[in-house]
Amino acid sequence: MMTIGPAELAAMIEAVAQRVSIEREALNRLDAALGDGDHGTSISAAFTAAIEAIAALDQPSASDIWLAAAKALMNRMGGASGAIFGSFFLKGVAVIRGKDRLNKRDMDAVLTAGLQGVQTRGKAQVGDKTMVDALAPAVAAFARTDDFTAGWRCAAEAAGDGADSTRELIARRGRAKYLGERGSGHIDPGAMTIAILFAAIDDWWTGKA
Amino acid sequence: MMTIGPAELAAMIEAVAQRVSIEREALNRLDAALGDGDHGTSISAAFTAAIEAIAALDQPSASDIWLAAAKALMNRMGGASGAIFGSFFLKGVAVIRGKDRLNKRDMDAVLTAGLQGVQTRGKAQVGDKTMVDALAPAVAAFARTDDFTAGWRCAAEAAGDGADSTRELIARRGRAKYLGERGSGHIDPGAMTIAILFAAIDDWWTGKA
Amino acid sequence: MSARTHKLINEPGNIVDEMLEGFCAAYSDIVQLGGDRLVLRAQPKALGKVGLVMGGGSGHEPAMLGWVGRGLLDVNIVGEVFTAPGPERILAGIRAADRGAGVLLCVSHHEGDRLNAELALEFCEAEGSDKVDMVILYDDVSSAPKGRESERRGTAGLFFVWKLLGAFCEGDVTLEAAKALAEKARDNTRSLAMSLSSCASPVTGEVMFKLAEGDMEIGMGLHGEVGMGRQKALSADETVDLMLPPIIDDLPFQAGDEALVLLNNSGSMTLMELFILYRRVAVKLREAGIRVYKSWIGPYATTLETAGFAISLCRVDDQLKALWDAPANGAYMKQV
Amino acid sequence: MSARTHKLINEPGNIVDEMLEGFCAAYSDIVQLGGDRLVLRAQPKALGKVGLVMGGGSGHEPAMLGWVGRGLLDVNIVGEVFTAPGPERILAGIRAADRGAGVLLCVSHHEGDRLNAELALEFCEAEGSDKVDMVILYDDVSSAPKGRESERRGTAGLFFVWKLLGAFCEGDVTLEAAKALAEKARDNTRSLAMSLSSCASPVTGEVMFKLAEGDMEIGMGLHGEVGMGRQKALSADETVDLMLPPIIDDLPFQAGDEALVLLNNSGSMTLMELFILYRRVAVKLREAGIRVYKSWIGPYATTLETAGFAISLCRVDDQLKALWDAPANGAYMKQV
Numbered sequence A, B: 001m002m003t004i005g006p007a008e009l010a011a012m013i014e015a016v017a018q019r020v021s022i023e024r025e026a027l028n029r030l031d032a033a034l035g036d037g038d039h040g041t042s043i044s045a046a047f048t049a050a051i052e053a054i055a056a057l058d059q060p061s062a063s064d065i066w067l068a069a070a071k072a073l074m075n076r077m078g079g080a081s082g083a084i085f086g087s088f089f090l091k092g093v094a095v096i097r098g099k100d101r102l103n104k105r106d107m108d109a110v111l112t113a114g115l116q117g118v119q120t121r122g123k124a125q126v127g128d129k130t131m132v133d134a135l136a137p138a139v140a141a142f143a144r145t146d147d148f149t150a151g152w153r154c155a156a157e158a159a160g161d162g163a164d165s166t167r168e169l170i171a172r173r174g175r176a177k178y179l180g181e182r183g184s185g186h187i188d189p190g191a192m193t194i195a196i197l198f199a200a201i202d203d204w205w206t207g208k209a
Numbered sequence C, D: 001m002s003a004r005t006h007k008l009i010n011e012p013g014n015i016v017d018e019m020l021e022g023f024c025a026a027y028s029d030i031v032q033l034g035g036d037r038l039v040l041r042a043q044p045k046a047l048g049k050v051g052l053v054m055g056g057g058s059g060h061e062p063a064m065l066g067w068v069g070r071g072l073l074d075v076n077i078v079g080e081v082f083t084a085p086g087p088e089r090i091l092a093g094i095r096a097a098d099r100g101a102g103v104l105l106c107v108s109h110h111e112g113d114r115l116n117a118e119l120a121l122e123f124c125e126a127e128g129s130d131k132v133d134m135v136i137l138y139d140d141v142s143s144a145p146k147g148r149e150s151e152r153r154g155t156a157g158l159f160f161v162w163k164l165l166g167a168f169c170e171g172d173v174t175l176e177a178a179k180a181l182a183e184k185a186r187d188n189t190r191s192l193a194m195s196l197s198s199c200a201s202p203v204t205g206e207v208m209f210k211l212a213e214g215d216m217e218i219g220m221g222l223h224g225e226v227g228m229g230r231q232k233a234l235s236a237d238e239t240v241d242l243m244l245p246p247i248i249d250d251l252p253f254q255a256g257d258e259a260l261v262l263l264n265n266s267g268s269m270t271l272m273e274l275f276i277l278y279r280r281v282a283v284k285l286r287e288a289g290i291r292v293y294k295s296w297i298g299p300y301a302t303t304l305e306t307a308g309f310a311i312s313l314c315r316v317d318d319q320l321k322a323l324w325d326a327p328a329n330g331a332y333m334k335q336v
């Protein structure tokens, strides 16, 4: 399959929602060490809301799906992370709009716009111990590849490494920043969610492609 | 010495105050099991206030001393126990009034009036797991003797036995009554104070007589 | 769960005096500190009005010092933690509340409060002052069965009585009428409390009673006196379903009645929990046909930092409703 | 000391909705429940007045829902526990507060609140509504050094801003003037908080952070964010002596200034402790020549059942004093 259409986008988000829901408690535990312990509960509820919102759409276009996900994440999660994860999808909407199906190049642009949305909104740089530490390398790795199969595989690996890299960092954004040095030694939950997201997409793609 | 005058009454109360102060924490612990854990602190503070009030009197009569003790206990302790321990002294005042020195018979009457004051005020009977369980037998034992030496000795023994007897009782007065069966197995702190009081007087008397 | 034993205090022996200094300094437009640990109104009520005095142990803040002020009490006599003040202080309080039309001494029923009030009244009598009377107030259905109401303890629901009586005594009423109003309010009030945790005494630093995490005790007194028994803690709705019927059946409150409702926080319950509990109370009262006139939810009579709450209901008629709505300005009770 | 993990709730997923139902039922004379978890005034303010909206996570009750009412806020948008509501709800709140003279969105500065408010304003702009503005409020001196005030967190001291701004917006003022007044109140307000214990999330049942019995943390945020560092807990007077200078020196408050004082209870401090703490605050302010205009002591912005408190000061001039004294009738803020 060389392009991704509305049905595949919906299935992809559904695959992510399922995996995030399985990892809910693990994500809560990561957040308990660095924040307020709710990241798994809220990201999972938000993705569930997203797939419900998508299911309620009538013959959606690709951008309708991306917008529904953006809104569900923002409004269902709330908090900084809702705004940030939501912005990832929101910034992709304009890139997708008008396109029926997305090829690999389109998806490069969607992910790049999403990363930019996240960074414009949240001001986090790589090294600040946030989800950007997983998202930025994943987007870059994806862009360096030529097809979806290699893209998702490399993105998943890069996201996983990026999440791991947050362990030794000292947070400069989000709640964890108030912990200072005391936060070192723990993986950032948002970064872990990004790793889970790309791993889920990669698995979904391989089971499918 | 066959009679007790103002100076001896003051010394007697001072002896009690000292002993109660030494037992303060032990009394608090007893009260912690049955009540709010403050009995030692408050009875000790009250007796300290009593000796201060007595020291401030100018050439006091015997009844002045008893009245000062009554007021100090009532007003300094407060609570049910202040009213009850204070009533013990208050009811003795009328018996003493006009007498310069007290003989053994006078002291019988003072203690008996005091016990009556306690029971009129607090409505506790023997067996209700209160200080009455120590006071009533002590007063009776004292009255059965002919001189102070035997009197204080027997009162101290009876008060000690009376205090011990409260261990297995179920409280029907005071805070401990709300504990019901759960209060069984603990000595009543007020009864222990009465035992300490008569033991202190007995020691003071023997060191002195 | 263990209670917090480190308290932000200085010398344990000074807590009551320092607390009173702080409180009266903070609310100097409403109260002033008299001698003998009396909390007085900043501006005494007019001559010729019945004075209202209330004594009691401390550890229940904002009760009672928070109810001194216009439309509420005239004088609060503050005792040591959980310990009624002695008769001398009560007498001082009665004198301070005297505006020439008599003084009503209000007693929240506990043995210590009653005994000291009786002593104080005996001293008053001995002094020949006959314009003083006393009313014993109680509301806790768990502390004695129906028919033996006068043996019950005074708990959070007495808040209704202070407010109603306070408003009443701003008017030109007699001491007898004031006492009758207090009894009317009392006789229409019922409460029941529960706890999830204990508290630690700031005096001794000791935990007041033991309660395991995940257990609850129904029928708590205001000083951690244990109640009707211990059981596994339930959900919010289940807890209300257990506590409300004994209150309703006791008076009984009946379909068509109107009631004031108080959910009292004994210390460290969250308002979030209390609102969730209130939601069920409202549902159940509606089902029973009992109309809620006004509700109050918050820490009114605390037991230090105990986690627990009480439900209190007061049946009101037109007279009591008007008194409830009358203005009041205590530091911790403001009726706009 | 471990936090109490058993909460009197029902389903953890329903706590916010059930809390709002209970709260709005209890105070139906003051507030009503809108859709989208909006708490609205029971009687909306007159047309032609600037509307005041405030969003925020729950878990801080009585903040913010307790400040909706006459002389205070128009709308509170309630989020999940410690989680700012998303932009859609904020937009709904802005619409509900619109009385034709513009709406000021007040943001207590936390990343989540600011980001979602920015998103909401971007959506407003996209819709072409230009009568909406936003003001970011902060007061916590521990969260960023002097000179970087705009990076600071919003904490308990913002209570001053809501009250002053609420009174201001009862008058015939413009949106620009309202924003300027909010900034004036904010720029005169400073706070610092401390904690003795943690709290447990009613959603996850987990303790929010670890704090050993007998330790304290100075510089706590409103959600248990840790602060300037941990140390052995001190006495009341020592704690005030440690916390007050950084507040005074920051503005700085100077001899001759007049200030409002708030001692905010983060949850399970006893009022007894707070009064004892206040006593020292009053002594120290007197020594510094700072006059206390009015004081408030109690749970205003809580962090669930955390044991801790904040000291907040707001320097006032004649304008702010008059606004402070103006009547207010929120469920948990009444100015008589």
Ligand SMILES: Nc1ncnc2c1ncn2[C@@H]1O[C@H](COP(=O)(O)OP(=O)(O)O)[C@@H](O)[C@H]1O
Pocket: A031, A035, A036, A037, A038, A039, A040, A042, A043, A079, A080, A081, A082, A084, A118, A121, A122, A123, A124, A129, A130, A131, A132, A173, A174, A175, A188, A189, A190, A191, D082, D083, D111, D112
């Ligand atoms: N400014 C930011 N930029 C990027 N990511 C952020 C930022 N602030 C927070 N995050 C991410 O959000 C995650 C926390 O999410 P979550 O627990 O759901 O939110 P909250 O902290 O409001 O409880 C963090 O682990 C981090 O990855």
Ligand SMILES: Nc1ncnc2c1ncn2[C@@H]1O[C@H](COP(=O)(O)OP(=O)(O)O)[C@@H](O)[C@H]1O
Pocket: B031, B035, B036, B037, B038, B039, B040, B042, B043, B079, B080, B081, B082, B084, B118, B121, B122, B123, B124, B129, B130, B131, B132, B173, B174, B175, B188, B189, B190, B191, C082, C083, C111, C112
């Ligand atoms: N009605 C009563 N009659 C006799 N003694 C009583 C009565 N009520 C309480 N006491 C005594 O008071 C003691 C408790 O004293 P204390 O701890 O000082 O008072 P409180 O219970 O107010 O804290 C009890 O141990 C009991 O002996």
Ligand SMILES: [Mg+2]
Pocket: A031, A035, A036, A037, A038, A039
């Ligand atoms: Mg979180």
Ligand SMILES: [Mg+2]
Pocket: B031, B035, B036, B037, B038, B039
């Ligand atoms: Mg005791």
Ligand SMILES: [Mg+2]
Pocket: B036, B038, B039, B079, C081, C082, C083
């Ligand atoms: Mg006591």
Ligand SMILES: [Mg+2]
Pocket: A036, A038, A039, A079, D081, D082, D083
């Ligand atoms: Mg959160």
